[in-house]
Amino acid sequence: MNVREVGEFGLIERLARIVGVERPDVVVGIGDDVAVLDVGGPDWLLATVDCQMEDVHFLRHAIPPDQLGRRALAVNLSDIAAVGGRPHFALVSLALPDHIEVEWVEALYGGLRQEGERAGVAVVGGNISRSPDGAFIDITVLGRVRREHLLRRSGARPGDVVLVTGTLGDAAAGLRLLLNPEVEVEPAVRQVLLGRLFTPTPRLREAEAIVHTGGATAMIDISDGLSSDVGHICEASRVGVRLWAERLPLSGEARHAARLLGVPAWELALVGGEDYELCLTARPEAADALVAAVAAATAATRASAASGRAVRQSS
């Protein structure tokens, strides 16, 4: 059997069985997006890694290198936000084909610096290797979380509401516009949607606001799409969830592009992915305070608070 047949999550499950260990210094280990580790300080250490592989995650001639650098770091910062933490350091492992221009790599690092400065993250090391083929950018981000602030996937309870930050489906709409250049759309709309695809905004301030309310029961970031990622919360929390398509938070740009592309906007929001918004669960009575707290950082939407409600899982 090859790795494609078993799938990413099936493979992770098999590998976790081989290397998974119970250790007092491993608070959250293999299988989660972020490892939570006890290294003796007052906070827990957070560690996460994500890669951007040419021709799988990006097309080198479709994304400017500085935006790629910002994006490669941002997707990791989003993972740190999802557990309620603050990012501090990044290590960047590059594998580059010989012919890549130094200017391209320097622009990539310009993007890393820009995104790092916004988030208070220093690039403290890494590795450079040769690649026989495409470019490969693998970034490890280290952060910290106060022990009492850690949010996991496993805390959702029956009756909880589901909230998300921002709007969903914008990046997916941007990707479909990119893949269907024959679809004509106003330049302003295209710019908004491609911006959401190329340079997602990790919801670090929102995460901080959320943990300070103490009202969230579980959290995850939306990278694969709301339906898949809220499913991870359900699985870890052993609850089910009901979502209402008409209550999904959609931007005007995503609705407009969906019409032009001939796809339902809710589909972009549910299964599109690449949103890098936060999805959290909370007791219904905590929802107002959470929305208010997040709204103070950005225009967070409560649409999916109304749209989702966790129920006891039947299986």
Place this chain on the structure above:
Amino acid sequence: MNVREVGEFGLIERLARIVGVERPDVVVGIGDDVAVLDVGGPDWLLATVDCQMEDVHFLRHAIPPDQLGRRALAVNLSDIAAVGGRPHFALVSLALPDHIEVEWVEALYGGLRQEGERAGVAVVGGNISRSPDGAFIDITVLGRVRREHLLRRSGARPGDVVLVTGTLGDAAAGLRLLLNPEVEVEPAVRQVLLGRLFTPTPRLREAEAIVHTGGATAMIDISDGLSSDVGHICEASRVGVRLWAERLPLSGEARHAARLLGVPAWELALVGGEDYELCLTARPEAADALVAAVAAATAATRASAASGRAVRQSS
């Protein structure tokens, strides 16, 4: 100008200028093999990353996957040893072509577990992506070092002696035997040298013994070859070094293979690389205690203690 023309170290220097920062929590940042970070605990946090790329660092059909797993982790552990630290956690980022067998990946993880258990390292997370071409294994190792035990490249002083652990050139001899299958060599010799190439032994116990003596002034691990790596100490410490070819510590197997291959054994030891031994500097009066301390852990050799002496750099 492309990345091949500027070279690995030239590129790192350029990128460090873009993202390098002075921060109180960054003790050692970009440009070194290991980042040393202050996360508030009693120890400093160590972080290092290294990749194994198919057809660049390994040939998939020439190395069994469990040995590859051990090796991929061991080269990172060697970096942690080189600063006097202890490794604790590993994150494994894989990019795999669709056709790779699950059994191959599981065997790779079997090697990771084996090497991890020997060193007290838990695999706590990672990432799995698709690769359009070869397999890519990128491992981040996190460790800790007592603040007073940290050894850097920059501490060597004029008059210091140069010491190395173990023997040099074995892995390089193994690689040349692999690349020259027409050279006939006794199976026992081949096995020793290929073992040194495929499964290097990170010198963690030796490093611990070294820092406890308090006698070392600088340290690095030998990955590119003694001449290149001792050069990093010289550059960081602003000293020069004199090495005597006839005093390099060579195994009987490496000497024998060098004769059969028609290359000088000292060349394998100086520029062969992949040794993953430690190279350290010390005041001459501390050398005996260091050698005795290391010998208690393995049969450390003092050959290069006698063979090297740091002198003030003229340039």
